[in-house]
Amino acid sequence: MxxxxxxxxxxxxxxxxxxxxxxxxxxxxxxxxxxxxxxxxxxxxxxxxxxxxxxxxxxxxxxxxxxxxxxxxxxxxxxxxxxxxxxxxxxxxxxxxxxxxxxxxxxxxxxxxxxxxxxxxxxxxxxxxxxxxxxxxxxxxxxxxxxxxxxxxxxxxRLQPGVLNDEGSHQMDSFNPALDGLLDCPHYTRPEAWRGEPVPAILMSGNHAHIERWRRDQRLALTQRQRPELVRQARRAGQLSATDEAFLADLVENPEQDA
The missing domain is CATH 3.40.1280.10 (SPOUT methyltransferase, trefoil knot domain)
Structure with missing residues:
Protein backbone atom coordinates (compact mmCIF):
# COMPACT_ATOMS: atom_id res chain seq x y z
CA MET A 1 0.00 0.00 0.00
CA ARG A 158 1.57 -2.18 13.16
CA LEU A 159 -1.17 -4.37 11.66
CA GLN A 160 0.97 -5.41 8.71
CA PRO A 161 2.38 -8.98 8.83
CA GLY A 162 5.87 -9.26 10.26
CA VAL A 163 5.94 -5.78 11.80
CA LEU A 164 5.28 -6.70 15.43
CA ASN A 165 7.60 -9.17 17.14
CA ASP A 166 4.64 -11.38 18.06
CA GLU A 167 2.16 -11.86 15.23
CA GLY A 168 -0.68 -12.32 17.72
CA SER A 169 0.16 -9.24 19.73
CA HIS A 170 -2.34 -6.89 18.11
CA GLN A 171 -5.10 -9.47 18.62
CA MET A 172 -4.97 -8.61 22.32
CA ASP A 173 -5.27 -4.87 21.76
CA SER A 174 -8.12 -2.87 23.18
CA PHE A 175 -11.11 -2.66 20.79
CA ASN A 176 -9.99 -5.75 18.85
CA PRO A 177 -12.76 -8.13 17.75
CA ALA A 178 -10.71 -10.96 19.29
CA LEU A 179 -11.53 -9.37 22.66
CA ASP A 180 -15.13 -8.68 21.62
CA GLY A 181 -14.29 -5.00 21.34
CA LEU A 182 -13.51 -4.67 25.07
CA LEU A 183 -10.59 -2.79 26.61
CA ASP A 184 -7.46 -4.79 27.36
CA CYS A 185 -6.69 -6.07 30.86
CA PRO A 186 -3.81 -4.88 33.11
CA HIS A 187 -0.37 -6.41 32.54
CA TYR A 188 2.48 -7.17 34.95
CA THR A 189 6.14 -8.20 34.69
CA ARG A 190 9.17 -8.73 36.93
CA PRO A 191 9.84 -8.19 39.77
CA GLU A 192 7.10 -10.18 41.51
CA ALA A 193 6.88 -7.46 44.16
CA TRP A 194 7.54 -3.83 43.30
CA ARG A 195 7.77 -1.27 46.11
CA GLY A 196 5.60 -3.45 48.30
CA GLU A 197 2.97 -4.21 45.64
CA PRO A 198 2.81 -7.86 44.54
CA VAL A 199 1.70 -9.21 41.20
CA PRO A 200 -1.86 -10.64 41.46
CA ALA A 201 -1.42 -14.16 42.83
CA ILE A 202 -3.53 -15.81 40.13
CA LEU A 203 -0.99 -14.80 37.47
CA MET A 204 1.63 -16.83 39.34
CA SER A 205 -0.62 -19.89 39.73
CA GLY A 206 0.19 -21.63 36.46
CA ASN A 207 -3.51 -22.40 35.98
CA HIS A 208 -4.05 -21.01 32.49
CA ALA A 209 -7.82 -21.49 32.50
CA HIS A 210 -8.13 -19.48 35.71
CA ILE A 211 -5.73 -16.86 34.38
CA GLU A 212 -7.76 -16.41 31.20
CA ARG A 213 -10.97 -16.08 33.24
CA TRP A 214 -9.29 -13.49 35.46
CA ARG A 215 -8.15 -11.54 32.42
CA ARG A 216 -11.64 -11.68 30.93
CA ASP A 217 -13.13 -10.39 34.18
CA GLN A 218 -10.56 -7.60 34.30
CA ARG A 219 -11.46 -6.57 30.75
CA LEU A 220 -15.14 -6.58 31.58
CA ALA A 221 -14.65 -4.59 34.79
CA LEU A 222 -12.34 -2.03 33.20
CA THR A 223 -14.58 -1.57 30.17
CA GLN A 224 -17.70 -1.27 32.30
CA ARG A 225 -16.00 1.39 34.39
CA GLN A 226 -14.31 3.38 31.60
CA ARG A 227 -16.32 2.71 28.44
CA PRO A 228 -19.71 1.15 29.34
CA GLU A 229 -21.01 1.70 25.81
CA LEU A 230 -18.54 -0.95 24.61
CA VAL A 231 -20.04 -3.48 27.03
CA ARG A 232 -23.52 -2.66 25.72
CA GLN A 233 -22.25 -3.05 22.17
CA ALA A 234 -20.76 -6.48 22.96
CA ARG A 235 -24.03 -7.49 24.63
CA ARG A 236 -26.10 -6.48 21.60
CA ALA A 237 -23.74 -8.51 19.40
CA GLY A 238 -24.26 -11.58 21.58
CA GLN A 239 -20.60 -11.70 22.57
CA LEU A 240 -21.11 -11.94 26.33
CA SER A 241 -21.46 -15.38 27.91
CA ALA A 242 -23.66 -16.27 30.88
CA THR A 243 -20.51 -16.20 33.01
CA ASP A 244 -19.71 -12.71 31.73
CA GLU A 245 -23.21 -11.50 32.53
CA ALA A 246 -23.10 -13.01 36.01
CA PHE A 247 -19.81 -11.27 36.70
CA LEU A 248 -21.16 -7.93 35.47
CA ALA A 249 -24.32 -8.32 37.54
CA ASP A 250 -22.19 -9.00 40.61
CA LEU A 251 -20.08 -5.97 39.76
CA VAL A 252 -23.19 -3.78 39.82
CA GLU A 253 -24.17 -5.20 43.23
CA ASN A 254 -20.65 -4.86 44.62
CA PRO A 255 -18.99 -1.99 42.72
CA GLU A 256 -16.09 -1.71 45.16
CA GLN A 257 -15.00 -5.32 44.84
CA ASP A 258 -11.69 -6.23 43.29
CA ALA A 259 -12.32 -7.92 39.95
Missing part, protein backbone atom coordinates in the same frame (compact mmCIF):
# COMPACT_ATOMS: atom_id res chain seq x y z
CA UNK A 2 1.09 3.56 -0.62
CA UNK A 3 0.29 6.70 1.34
CA UNK A 4 1.04 10.10 -0.18
CA UNK A 5 1.28 12.80 2.49
CA UNK A 6 0.79 16.45 1.53
CA UNK A 7 2.35 18.66 4.19
CA UNK A 8 4.09 21.95 4.84
CA UNK A 9 6.45 20.17 7.24
CA UNK A 10 7.81 16.96 5.70
CA UNK A 11 10.75 17.10 8.12
CA UNK A 12 8.39 16.15 10.95
CA UNK A 13 7.99 12.68 9.42
CA UNK A 14 11.70 11.84 9.10
CA UNK A 15 12.27 10.57 12.67
CA UNK A 16 8.83 8.99 12.77
CA UNK A 17 9.53 6.78 9.74
CA UNK A 18 12.82 5.40 11.11
CA UNK A 19 11.88 4.88 14.76
CA UNK A 20 10.22 2.09 16.71
CA UNK A 21 8.93 -1.26 15.63
CA UNK A 22 6.73 0.18 12.88
CA UNK A 23 9.82 1.30 10.95
CA UNK A 24 9.89 -2.27 9.61
CA UNK A 25 6.73 -1.57 7.66
CA UNK A 26 8.23 1.54 6.04
CA UNK A 27 11.70 0.06 5.43
CA UNK A 28 10.32 -3.05 3.71
CA UNK A 29 7.76 -1.14 1.67
CA UNK A 30 4.79 -2.86 3.24
CA UNK A 31 3.62 0.69 3.88
CA UNK A 32 5.15 3.00 1.31
CA UNK A 33 5.06 6.65 2.46
CA UNK A 34 5.82 9.46 0.01
CA UNK A 35 6.04 13.02 1.31
CA UNK A 36 5.03 16.02 -0.78
CA UNK A 37 6.06 19.51 0.33
CA UNK A 38 3.15 21.78 -0.55
CA UNK A 39 5.43 24.80 -0.98
CA UNK A 40 7.02 23.10 -3.99
CA UNK A 41 3.72 23.70 -5.80
CA UNK A 42 3.25 27.35 -4.81
CA UNK A 43 4.17 30.34 -6.94
CA UNK A 44 6.32 33.40 -6.27
CA UNK A 45 9.56 33.94 -4.42
CA UNK A 46 7.93 33.27 -1.07
CA UNK A 47 6.09 30.11 -2.15
CA UNK A 48 2.97 31.37 -0.46
CA UNK A 49 0.31 28.77 0.29
CA UNK A 50 -2.13 30.79 2.43
CA UNK A 51 -4.06 34.04 2.39
CA UNK A 52 -6.54 36.04 4.46
CA UNK A 53 -10.12 34.74 4.60
CA UNK A 54 -12.85 36.48 2.61
CA UNK A 55 -15.35 38.06 4.96
CA UNK A 56 -12.69 38.82 7.54
CA UNK A 57 -11.82 36.97 10.69
CA UNK A 58 -8.69 35.73 12.41
CA UNK A 59 -6.02 33.50 10.93
CA UNK A 60 -5.18 32.45 7.41
CA UNK A 61 -6.68 29.94 4.97
CA UNK A 62 -4.73 27.50 2.79
CA UNK A 63 -5.17 28.35 -0.88
CA UNK A 64 -6.82 25.89 -3.27
CA UNK A 65 -4.41 26.22 -6.21
CA UNK A 66 -1.17 24.92 -4.61
CA UNK A 67 -3.13 22.02 -3.13
CA UNK A 68 -4.68 21.18 -6.50
CA UNK A 69 -1.32 21.32 -8.28
CA UNK A 70 0.25 19.03 -5.69
CA UNK A 71 -2.64 16.59 -5.89
CA UNK A 72 -2.50 16.48 -9.69
CA UNK A 73 1.26 15.89 -9.61
CA UNK A 74 1.17 13.09 -7.05
CA UNK A 75 -1.74 11.38 -8.79
CA UNK A 76 0.26 11.41 -12.03
CA UNK A 77 3.19 9.91 -10.13
CA UNK A 78 0.97 7.19 -8.68
CA UNK A 79 -0.36 6.40 -12.15
CA UNK A 80 3.17 6.20 -13.60
CA UNK A 81 4.18 3.80 -10.81
CA UNK A 82 1.13 1.61 -11.31
CA UNK A 83 -0.25 2.44 -7.86
CA UNK A 84 -3.95 1.92 -7.27
CA UNK A 85 -6.47 4.75 -7.18
CA UNK A 86 -7.08 5.74 -3.57
CA UNK A 87 -9.25 8.25 -1.69
CA UNK A 88 -8.06 11.70 -0.74
CA UNK A 89 -8.32 12.21 3.01
CA UNK A 90 -8.29 15.46 4.96
CA UNK A 91 -7.63 15.49 8.70
CA UNK A 92 -10.22 17.80 10.22
CA UNK A 93 -12.17 18.26 13.49
CA UNK A 94 -15.41 17.79 11.53
CA UNK A 95 -14.38 14.37 10.23
CA UNK A 96 -15.43 10.93 11.39
CA UNK A 97 -13.48 9.80 14.45
CA UNK A 98 -10.77 7.26 13.69
CA UNK A 99 -11.38 3.94 15.44
CA UNK A 100 -10.11 0.36 15.40
CA UNK A 101 -12.60 -0.85 12.80
CA UNK A 102 -11.65 1.90 10.35
CA UNK A 103 -7.93 1.29 10.98
CA UNK A 104 -8.43 -2.38 10.10
CA UNK A 105 -10.08 -1.34 6.84
CA UNK A 106 -7.23 1.02 6.00
CA UNK A 107 -4.67 -1.69 6.86
CA UNK A 108 -6.20 -4.02 4.28
CA UNK A 109 -6.48 -1.35 1.58
CA UNK A 110 -4.22 0.26 -1.01
CA UNK A 111 -3.44 3.44 0.91
CA UNK A 112 -4.61 7.02 0.55
CA UNK A 113 -3.63 10.59 -0.16
CA UNK A 114 -3.38 12.32 3.22
CA UNK A 115 -3.83 16.10 3.31
CA UNK A 116 -2.34 17.76 6.39
CA UNK A 117 -4.09 21.08 6.86
CA UNK A 118 -2.75 24.08 8.76
CA UNK A 119 -3.92 27.53 9.86
CA UNK A 120 -7.71 28.06 9.92
CA UNK A 121 -8.24 25.33 7.34
CA UNK A 122 -8.44 24.83 3.58
CA UNK A 123 -10.35 26.75 0.93
CA UNK A 124 -13.70 24.96 0.89
CA UNK A 125 -13.68 24.78 -2.91
CA UNK A 126 -10.71 22.42 -2.83
CA UNK A 127 -12.44 20.27 -0.21
CA UNK A 128 -15.67 20.11 -2.21
CA UNK A 129 -13.89 19.17 -5.42
CA UNK A 130 -11.12 16.85 -4.25
CA UNK A 131 -11.56 15.49 -0.71
CA UNK A 132 -13.29 12.11 -0.44
CA UNK A 133 -13.20 11.65 3.32
CA UNK A 134 -12.45 13.66 6.44
CA UNK A 135 -10.97 12.05 9.57
CA UNK A 136 -10.70 13.33 13.14
CA UNK A 137 -8.75 11.96 16.10
CA UNK A 138 -11.33 13.28 18.56
CA UNK A 139 -13.08 16.36 19.86
CA UNK A 140 -10.06 18.65 20.01
CA UNK A 141 -8.05 20.75 17.57
CA UNK A 142 -4.41 20.28 16.58
CA UNK A 143 -2.18 22.92 15.00
CA UNK A 144 -1.94 20.76 11.89
CA UNK A 145 -2.78 17.41 10.36
CA UNK A 146 0.72 15.93 10.60
CA UNK A 147 0.23 14.30 14.01
CA UNK A 148 -3.09 12.85 12.85
CA UNK A 149 -1.43 11.47 9.72
CA UNK A 150 1.29 9.85 11.82
CA UNK A 151 -1.35 8.32 14.08
CA UNK A 152 -3.11 6.72 11.12
CA UNK A 153 0.16 5.53 9.56
CA UNK A 154 1.34 4.03 12.85
CA UNK A 155 -1.95 2.25 13.49
CA UNK A 156 -1.96 0.82 9.95
CA UNK A 157 1.73 -0.13 9.95
Missing amino acids: RFDVVTLFPELFAPFLISGVTRRAYETGLVDVKLWNLRDFAEGNYRRVDDRPFGGGPGMVMMAEPLARCLEHLKADRLACGAAEVPTVLFSPIGQTLNHASVERWSAGSGAVLICGRYEGLDQRFIDRHVDQQISLGDFVLSGGELAAMALLDAVA
Whole structure:
Protein backbone atom coordinates (compact mmCIF):
# COMPACT_ATOMS: atom_id res chain seq x y z
CA MET A 1 0.00 0.00 0.00
CA ARG A 2 1.09 3.56 -0.62
CA PHE A 3 0.29 6.70 1.34
CA ASP A 4 1.04 10.10 -0.18
CA VAL A 5 1.28 12.80 2.49
CA VAL A 6 0.79 16.45 1.53
CA THR A 7 2.35 18.66 4.19
CA LEU A 8 4.09 21.95 4.84
CA PHE A 9 6.45 20.17 7.24
CA PRO A 10 7.81 16.96 5.70
CA GLU A 11 10.75 17.10 8.12
CA LEU A 12 8.39 16.15 10.95
CA PHE A 13 7.99 12.68 9.42
CA ALA A 14 11.70 11.84 9.10
CA PRO A 15 12.27 10.57 12.67
CA PHE A 16 8.83 8.99 12.77
CA LEU A 17 9.53 6.78 9.74
CA ILE A 18 12.82 5.40 11.11
CA SER A 19 11.88 4.88 14.76
CA GLY A 20 10.22 2.09 16.71
CA VAL A 21 8.93 -1.26 15.63
CA THR A 22 6.73 0.18 12.88
CA ARG A 23 9.82 1.30 10.95
CA ARG A 24 9.89 -2.27 9.61
CA ALA A 25 6.73 -1.57 7.66
CA TYR A 26 8.23 1.54 6.04
CA GLU A 27 11.70 0.06 5.43
CA THR A 28 10.32 -3.05 3.71
CA GLY A 29 7.76 -1.14 1.67
CA LEU A 30 4.79 -2.86 3.24
CA VAL A 31 3.62 0.69 3.88
CA ASP A 32 5.15 3.00 1.31
CA VAL A 33 5.06 6.65 2.46
CA LYS A 34 5.82 9.46 0.01
CA LEU A 35 6.04 13.02 1.31
CA TRP A 36 5.03 16.02 -0.78
CA ASN A 37 6.06 19.51 0.33
CA LEU A 38 3.15 21.78 -0.55
CA ARG A 39 5.43 24.80 -0.98
CA ASP A 40 7.02 23.10 -3.99
CA PHE A 41 3.72 23.70 -5.80
CA ALA A 42 3.25 27.35 -4.81
CA GLU A 43 4.17 30.34 -6.94
CA GLY A 44 6.32 33.40 -6.27
CA ASN A 45 9.56 33.94 -4.42
CA TYR A 46 7.93 33.27 -1.07
CA ARG A 47 6.09 30.11 -2.15
CA ARG A 48 2.97 31.37 -0.46
CA VAL A 49 0.31 28.77 0.29
CA ASP A 50 -2.13 30.79 2.43
CA ASP A 51 -4.06 34.04 2.39
CA ARG A 52 -6.54 36.04 4.46
CA PRO A 53 -10.12 34.74 4.60
CA PHE A 54 -12.85 36.48 2.61
CA GLY A 55 -15.35 38.06 4.96
CA GLY A 56 -12.69 38.82 7.54
CA GLY A 57 -11.82 36.97 10.69
CA PRO A 58 -8.69 35.73 12.41
CA GLY A 59 -6.02 33.50 10.93
CA MET A 60 -5.18 32.45 7.41
CA VAL A 61 -6.68 29.94 4.97
CA MET A 62 -4.73 27.50 2.79
CA MET A 63 -5.17 28.35 -0.88
CA ALA A 64 -6.82 25.89 -3.27
CA GLU A 65 -4.41 26.22 -6.21
CA PRO A 66 -1.17 24.92 -4.61
CA LEU A 67 -3.13 22.02 -3.13
CA ALA A 68 -4.68 21.18 -6.50
CA ARG A 69 -1.32 21.32 -8.28
CA CYS A 70 0.25 19.03 -5.69
CA LEU A 71 -2.64 16.59 -5.89
CA GLU A 72 -2.50 16.48 -9.69
CA HIS A 73 1.26 15.89 -9.61
CA LEU A 74 1.17 13.09 -7.05
CA LYS A 75 -1.74 11.38 -8.79
CA ALA A 76 0.26 11.41 -12.03
CA ASP A 77 3.19 9.91 -10.13
CA ARG A 78 0.97 7.19 -8.68
CA LEU A 79 -0.36 6.40 -12.15
CA ALA A 80 3.17 6.20 -13.60
CA CYS A 81 4.18 3.80 -10.81
CA GLY A 82 1.13 1.61 -11.31
CA ALA A 83 -0.25 2.44 -7.86
CA ALA A 84 -3.95 1.92 -7.27
CA GLU A 85 -6.47 4.75 -7.18
CA VAL A 86 -7.08 5.74 -3.57
CA PRO A 87 -9.25 8.25 -1.69
CA THR A 88 -8.06 11.70 -0.74
CA VAL A 89 -8.32 12.21 3.01
CA LEU A 90 -8.29 15.46 4.96
CA PHE A 91 -7.63 15.49 8.70
CA SER A 92 -10.22 17.80 10.22
CA PRO A 93 -12.17 18.26 13.49
CA ILE A 94 -15.41 17.79 11.53
CA GLY A 95 -14.38 14.37 10.23
CA GLN A 96 -15.43 10.93 11.39
CA THR A 97 -13.48 9.80 14.45
CA LEU A 98 -10.77 7.26 13.69
CA ASN A 99 -11.38 3.94 15.44
CA HIS A 100 -10.11 0.36 15.40
CA ALA A 101 -12.60 -0.85 12.80
CA SER A 102 -11.65 1.90 10.35
CA VAL A 103 -7.93 1.29 10.98
CA GLU A 104 -8.43 -2.38 10.10
CA ARG A 105 -10.08 -1.34 6.84
CA TRP A 106 -7.23 1.02 6.00
CA SER A 107 -4.67 -1.69 6.86
CA ALA A 108 -6.20 -4.02 4.28
CA GLY A 109 -6.48 -1.35 1.58
CA SER A 110 -4.22 0.26 -1.01
CA GLY A 111 -3.44 3.44 0.91
CA ALA A 112 -4.61 7.02 0.55
CA VAL A 113 -3.63 10.59 -0.16
CA LEU A 114 -3.38 12.32 3.22
CA ILE A 115 -3.83 16.10 3.31
CA CYS A 116 -2.34 17.76 6.39
CA GLY A 117 -4.09 21.08 6.86
CA ARG A 118 -2.75 24.08 8.76
CA TYR A 119 -3.92 27.53 9.86
CA GLU A 120 -7.71 28.06 9.92
CA GLY A 121 -8.24 25.33 7.34
CA LEU A 122 -8.44 24.83 3.58
CA ASP A 123 -10.35 26.75 0.93
CA GLN A 124 -13.70 24.96 0.89
CA ARG A 125 -13.68 24.78 -2.91
CA PHE A 126 -10.71 22.42 -2.83
CA ILE A 127 -12.44 20.27 -0.21
CA ASP A 128 -15.67 20.11 -2.21
CA ARG A 129 -13.89 19.17 -5.42
CA HIS A 130 -11.12 16.85 -4.25
CA VAL A 131 -11.56 15.49 -0.71
CA ASP A 132 -13.29 12.11 -0.44
CA GLN A 133 -13.20 11.65 3.32
CA GLN A 134 -12.45 13.66 6.44
CA ILE A 135 -10.97 12.05 9.57
CA SER A 136 -10.70 13.33 13.14
CA LEU A 137 -8.75 11.96 16.10
CA GLY A 138 -11.33 13.28 18.56
CA ASP A 139 -13.08 16.36 19.86
CA PHE A 140 -10.06 18.65 20.01
CA VAL A 141 -8.05 20.75 17.57
CA LEU A 142 -4.41 20.28 16.58
CA SER A 143 -2.18 22.92 15.00
CA GLY A 144 -1.94 20.76 11.89
CA GLY A 145 -2.78 17.41 10.36
CA GLU A 146 0.72 15.93 10.60
CA LEU A 147 0.23 14.30 14.01
CA ALA A 148 -3.09 12.85 12.85
CA ALA A 149 -1.43 11.47 9.72
CA MET A 150 1.29 9.85 11.82
CA ALA A 151 -1.35 8.32 14.08
CA LEU A 152 -3.11 6.72 11.12
CA LEU A 153 0.16 5.53 9.56
CA ASP A 154 1.34 4.03 12.85
CA ALA A 155 -1.95 2.25 13.49
CA VAL A 156 -1.96 0.82 9.95
CA ALA A 157 1.73 -0.13 9.95
CA ARG A 158 1.57 -2.18 13.16
CA LEU A 159 -1.17 -4.37 11.66
CA GLN A 160 0.97 -5.41 8.71
CA PRO A 161 2.38 -8.98 8.83
CA GLY A 162 5.87 -9.26 10.26
CA VAL A 163 5.94 -5.78 11.80
CA LEU A 164 5.28 -6.70 15.43
CA ASN A 165 7.60 -9.17 17.14
CA ASP A 166 4.64 -11.38 18.06
CA GLU A 167 2.16 -11.86 15.23
CA GLY A 168 -0.68 -12.32 17.72
CA SER A 169 0.16 -9.24 19.73
CA HIS A 170 -2.34 -6.89 18.11
CA GLN A 171 -5.10 -9.47 18.62
CA MET A 172 -4.97 -8.61 22.32
CA ASP A 173 -5.27 -4.87 21.76
CA SER A 174 -8.12 -2.87 23.18
CA PHE A 175 -11.11 -2.66 20.79
CA ASN A 176 -9.99 -5.75 18.85
CA PRO A 177 -12.76 -8.13 17.75
CA ALA A 178 -10.71 -10.96 19.29
CA LEU A 179 -11.53 -9.37 22.66
CA ASP A 180 -15.13 -8.68 21.62
CA GLY A 181 -14.29 -5.00 21.34
CA LEU A 182 -13.51 -4.67 25.07
CA LEU A 183 -10.59 -2.79 26.61
CA ASP A 184 -7.46 -4.79 27.36
CA CYS A 185 -6.69 -6.07 30.86
CA PRO A 186 -3.81 -4.88 33.11
CA HIS A 187 -0.37 -6.41 32.54
CA TYR A 188 2.48 -7.17 34.95
CA THR A 189 6.14 -8.20 34.69
CA ARG A 190 9.17 -8.73 36.93
CA PRO A 191 9.84 -8.19 39.77
CA GLU A 192 7.10 -10.18 41.51
CA ALA A 193 6.88 -7.46 44.16
CA TRP A 194 7.54 -3.83 43.30
CA ARG A 195 7.77 -1.27 46.11
CA GLY A 196 5.60 -3.45 48.30
CA GLU A 197 2.97 -4.21 45.64
CA PRO A 198 2.81 -7.86 44.54
CA VAL A 199 1.70 -9.21 41.20
CA PRO A 200 -1.86 -10.64 41.46
CA ALA A 201 -1.42 -14.16 42.83
CA ILE A 202 -3.53 -15.81 40.13
CA LEU A 203 -0.99 -14.80 37.47
CA MET A 204 1.63 -16.83 39.34
CA SER A 205 -0.62 -19.89 39.73
CA GLY A 206 0.19 -21.63 36.46
CA ASN A 207 -3.51 -22.40 35.98
CA HIS A 208 -4.05 -21.01 32.49
CA ALA A 209 -7.82 -21.49 32.50
CA HIS A 210 -8.13 -19.48 35.71
CA ILE A 211 -5.73 -16.86 34.38
CA GLU A 212 -7.76 -16.41 31.20
CA ARG A 213 -10.97 -16.08 33.24
CA TRP A 214 -9.29 -13.49 35.46
CA ARG A 215 -8.15 -11.54 32.42
CA ARG A 216 -11.64 -11.68 30.93
CA ASP A 217 -13.13 -10.39 34.18
CA GLN A 218 -10.56 -7.60 34.30
CA ARG A 219 -11.46 -6.57 30.75
CA LEU A 220 -15.14 -6.58 31.58
CA ALA A 221 -14.65 -4.59 34.79
CA LEU A 222 -12.34 -2.03 33.20
CA THR A 223 -14.58 -1.57 30.17
CA GLN A 224 -17.70 -1.27 32.30
CA ARG A 225 -16.00 1.39 34.39
CA GLN A 226 -14.31 3.38 31.60
CA ARG A 227 -16.32 2.71 28.44
CA PRO A 228 -19.71 1.15 29.34
CA GLU A 229 -21.01 1.70 25.81
CA LEU A 230 -18.54 -0.95 24.61
CA VAL A 231 -20.04 -3.48 27.03
CA ARG A 232 -23.52 -2.66 25.72
CA GLN A 233 -22.25 -3.05 22.17
CA ALA A 234 -20.76 -6.48 22.96
CA ARG A 235 -24.03 -7.49 24.63
CA ARG A 236 -26.10 -6.48 21.60
CA ALA A 237 -23.74 -8.51 19.40
CA GLY A 238 -24.26 -11.58 21.58
CA GLN A 239 -20.60 -11.70 22.57
CA LEU A 240 -21.11 -11.94 26.33
CA SER A 241 -21.46 -15.38 27.91
CA ALA A 242 -23.66 -16.27 30.88
CA THR A 243 -20.51 -16.20 33.01
CA ASP A 244 -19.71 -12.71 31.73
CA GLU A 245 -23.21 -11.50 32.53
CA ALA A 246 -23.10 -13.01 36.01
CA PHE A 247 -19.81 -11.27 36.70
CA LEU A 248 -21.16 -7.93 35.47
CA ALA A 249 -24.32 -8.32 37.54
CA ASP A 250 -22.19 -9.00 40.61
CA LEU A 251 -20.08 -5.97 39.76
CA VAL A 252 -23.19 -3.78 39.82
CA GLU A 253 -24.17 -5.20 43.23
CA ASN A 254 -20.65 -4.86 44.62
CA PRO A 255 -18.99 -1.99 42.72
CA GLU A 256 -16.09 -1.71 45.16
CA GLN A 257 -15.00 -5.32 44.84
CA ASP A 258 -11.69 -6.23 43.29
CA ALA A 259 -12.32 -7.92 39.95
